[in-house]
Amino acid sequence: MSEASPAKAYGLHLGVIALLFVLSFLLPEYYHGLLARIMVLAVFAMGYNMLFGYVGLLSLGHAMFFAAGLYGAGLAVIQLGWSVPAAFAAGLGCGVVLSLVIGLLALRTTGVAFMIVTMMFAQVFYLVILYFASWTGGDQGMVVPQPARVLFFGATALDLTNPTMRYMSALGLFSLVLLITLAIVRSRYGRVLVAIRENEERTKMLGYDTFSNKLAAVVISGIICAASGAAYALLFGYVGSSFASVQYSILPLLWVLLGGGATTLGPLIGTLFMYYVIDITSGYTSAYLLIVGIALILLVLFFPKGILGSIRQRWLGWLP
């Protein structure tokens, strides 16, 4: 894992970022908007992958971290009238606090118990959102008004509802998180996380406090997912409770499984692929979810390591 030359690894990732940048000027309007959304959701998947792929902790409650960012940022704008950067920071802050608390509690368990505990906490979070409907809009959700989605740099106003601005903001966040993930997995800390995934008891016997390392990973994962949620609220203007539902805990798992767990670019590929398949099949039949389900089953059966994981295994061993 750590042996790929840095130039090769960073070159590939910068190449992907450059490609996404160029696509902004080539794509027709519909796909342009879709790709912006996919990049934001790929950030969610990258956050999930940090914990699931690299540490081997399967959470079924990550919707709560996405929703913490979504509601943290959304409520800050709508209810408190905060500016865009302050609201984004509020979303991140909610993600940090929530993931720290959840990590401290849920990491007492492992395996199936960890899955169930995280799912229960996410369900509680979802019900809390519905309960405080007068603040959160309940199951109707809230729309972030367009005038509030403008970023001011002195006299310059950057309108996040403008398609190009929105695309570039999404790309900016995606690129930042991608490069941070790459740096983490290539670092000494990344090596310890993989060791914990492979054999936690042995890692302890090398002098590592595995609990603290796992807790840090939960918080990093939580911040990244919250960043995705906060960006979603500010770029697409909708804050809804469905994003806190169990469906949004399972989606990032599917995206990562599809693209390839423990690969830095897998989350993007998985998210892209899923949207692409949904897009194509929904044009032909109303039973498109059935087809998506079958495609997923086939992939997991024949490519258990996901798209990029299989490519790494067969051809490109150096992929981070």
Next chain:
Amino acid sequence: MMPLLTTKGLSRNFGGLRAVDSVDFTLMPSEIRAVIGPNGAGKTTFVSLVSGCIQPSSGMIVFDGADITGLPAYVRVRQGIAYTFQITSVFANLTAYDNVALPVQRTLSDGRSKGAVRAGVMAALERTGLADRAHMPAGQLSYGHQRLLEVAMGLALKPRLLILDEPTQGLADSEIDNFITLVREIAGSATVLLIEHNMPVVMQLADRITVFNAGKILAEGTPEAIRENVAVQEAYLGTAP
């Protein structure tokens, strides 16, 4: 001189079985101590208690003058107790390099530099004769080489007490000679507690020998004294003269 390691009344039960039974044990600094005894005598359980892998049912462990009985394993490792497992448990999917990099990067005092990790890893791999296999997944190494990788990982922890649990199992004769040289070298900077079945290895290396039988210490002494000991011959060598 203060002992490096002392246990007092150390016991561990598995159900009704007393695998380690009220063991009082003392180890002096910079000694090479061999622990021998028949299979199931409780040797692995005893060193697992010392390293913190498992918890004692009763008794006390003192390392370098401090009671460590209640400390978690990772803290004991940081205090200088390294344990190489009898049942090979290297990280099979990681390269030999990464396996050794894990202990090296933790014990590194100068913080950041990438070169320091590489230098430390290659030094440990060279000492164990694995340098040319650095980039193989550990799971693809031969059994003997996986044992040596365990030793390299233990070395890389820069321990004050290195516990080796049957390290020569699966090694070829030529590799055993290198191994004996290596342990002598290690003993220059660390105390070695060596569980070993291979009697020639024990006789060449040990300053003193402790004999376990049925969870208890049956005898203790110099290699010569142990060789002459009748009780040991009956219990372990199975040949009363």
